[in-house]
Amino acid sequence: MGPKLTRDHALFLDLDGTLLEFAPTAEEVAVPAGLGAMLRGLAAQRDGALAILSGRSLAQIDAVTADPFPAGAEHGFVLRDAAGRIHHPVRQTANRAAWRAALEAAAAAHPGVRIEAKSASLVAHYRASPEAGPALGAMIGAMIAEAPEVERLAANMAWEIRPRGAGKGRALEWFMARPPFAGRVPVFVGDDVTDEEAIAAAAALGGHGLHVHRDFDGTPAAVLAWLGSALAPGRV
Ligand SMILES: O=P(O)(O)OC[C@H]1O[C@H](O[C@H]2O[C@H](CO)[C@@H](O)[C@H](O)[C@H]2O)[C@H](O)[C@@H](O)[C@@H]1O
Numbered sequence: 695m696g697p698k699l700t701r702d703h704a705l706f707l708d709l710d711g712t713l714l715e716f717a718p719t720a721e722e723v724a725v726p727a728g729l730g731a732m733l734r735g736l737a738a739q740r741d742g743a744l745a746i747l748s749g750r751s752l753a754q755i756d757a758v759t760a761d762p763f764p765a766g767a768e769h770g771f772v773l774r775d776a777a778g779r780i781h782h783p784v785r786q787t788a789n790r791a792a793w794r795a796a797l798e799a800a801a802a803a804h805p806g807v808r809i810e811a812k813s814a815s816l817v818a819h820y821r822a823s824p825e826a827g828p829a830l831g832a833m834i835g836a837m838i839a840e841a842p843e844v845e846r847l848a849a850n851m852a853w854e855i856r857p858r859g860a861g862k863g864r865a866l867e868w869f870m871a872r873p874p875f876a877g878r879v880p881v882f883v884g885d886d887v888t889d890e891e892a893i894a895a896a897a898a899l900g901g902h903g904l905h906v907h908r909d910f911d912g913t914p915a916a917v918l919a920w921l922g923s924a925l926a927p928g929r930v
Pocket residue numbers: 708709710711715716717718719720721723747748749750751810817819821849850851852886888
């Protein structure tokens with residue numbers, strides 16, 4: 695369970711596996727009823743100090759939350775501050791088009807594998823074809839071996855090629871240096887290997903880095919119940 699939330703906490707929330715149950719594709723997730731209203735309430739409670747930190751694109755985040763909250767999209771490659779301004783902390787790679795073509799060709803040879811192209815990252819999803827995972831991972835590792843500007847990430851039933859130097863931990867630190875986050879105590883909740891650096895960053899800043907499986911019962915429902923309890927009458 696997380697701490698009792700107060701208005702002094704800045705909230706940083708992952709989406710898939712944390713607020714959303716996993717689904718066959720990102721577009722097929724069921725958004726819990728009332729999620730947008732709850733996030734708006736939590737943001738208002740702390741003067742807007744609530745940000746979404748997700749591997750999803752900014753457009754996909756907004757489709758889930760229904761409001762343009764501050765966000766670190768694509769694992770922190772695209773940052774949207776509280777005033778709605780967009781920032782890119784690192785540069786795009788020049789090899790993206792060639793890598794995308796190679797991944798599409800690999801996907802054509804593995805029924806069920808799906809390639810997702812975000813503004814900077816490329817993802818090879820193998821949830822519908824788990825047996826393809828190891829070969830895809832090896833192929834991607836070899837493909838980017840000479841490209842130090844990117845890294846291969848083992849995501850949830852997916853491999854992701856993302857620009858090195860971004861990441862959810864850096865995104866959290868970036869927000870914590872700016873209003874309305876600065877001066878508050880960071881609280882991050884995530885579930886995945888891609889969330890560990892934000893869990894560590896929140897703790898290093900004197901806050902709470904929470905894991906859906908280690909600190910809750912492993913379900914988004916438990917995280918949502920905890921968040922919702924902060925909006926109960928008489929709280930904060
Ligand atoms: O950082 P997150 O908010 O957890 O987003 C991570 C990735 O989410 C999406 O993929 C994952 O969720 C899908 C829907 O449940 C699932 O089908 C897929 O297997 C998961 O890897 C999204 O497609 C990615 O771009 C995000 O990086």
